Amino acid sequence: MSVKMKKSGIVRKSDELCRIVIPKEIRDKLEIKDKGYVIMFQQGKEIIVKKYDETCAFCGKKTGLIEFKDRFVCKKCVKELKEKFKN
Numbered sequence: 372m373s374v375k376m377k378k379s380g381i382v383r384k385s386d387e388l389c390r391i392v393i394p395k396e397i398r399d400k401l402e403i404k405d406k407g408y409v410i411m412f413q414q415g416k417e418i419i420v421k422k423y424d425e426t427c428a429f430c431g432k433k434t435g436l437i438e439f440k441d442r443f444v445c446k447k448c449v450k451e452l453k454e455k456f457k458n
């Protein structure tokens with residue numbers, strides 16, 4: 372995280388389940404959709420929240436995706452997997 376970002380940090384109070392809202396200006400800038408995915412990492416005493424790109428877990432394709440167990444798989448890869456486990 373840059374020094375500039377730390378200085379302009381946005382203070383938010385979490386709710387009873389420790390949920391916070393990502394400020395609209397950040398969501399808009401990063402094109403995070405409503406009910407879209409983000410990915411979080413703990414780094415020492417910091418929490419890094421990144422936009423989670425919805426891409427096929429196998430080939431990286433961004434269209435024709437099916438959501439499965441919080442991951443995305445494209446229809447082509449699903450078809451290939453079905454073929455592989457046919458027997």
Ligand SMILES: [Zn+2]
Pocket residue numbers: 427428429430431432444445446447448449
């Ligand atoms: Zn794929």
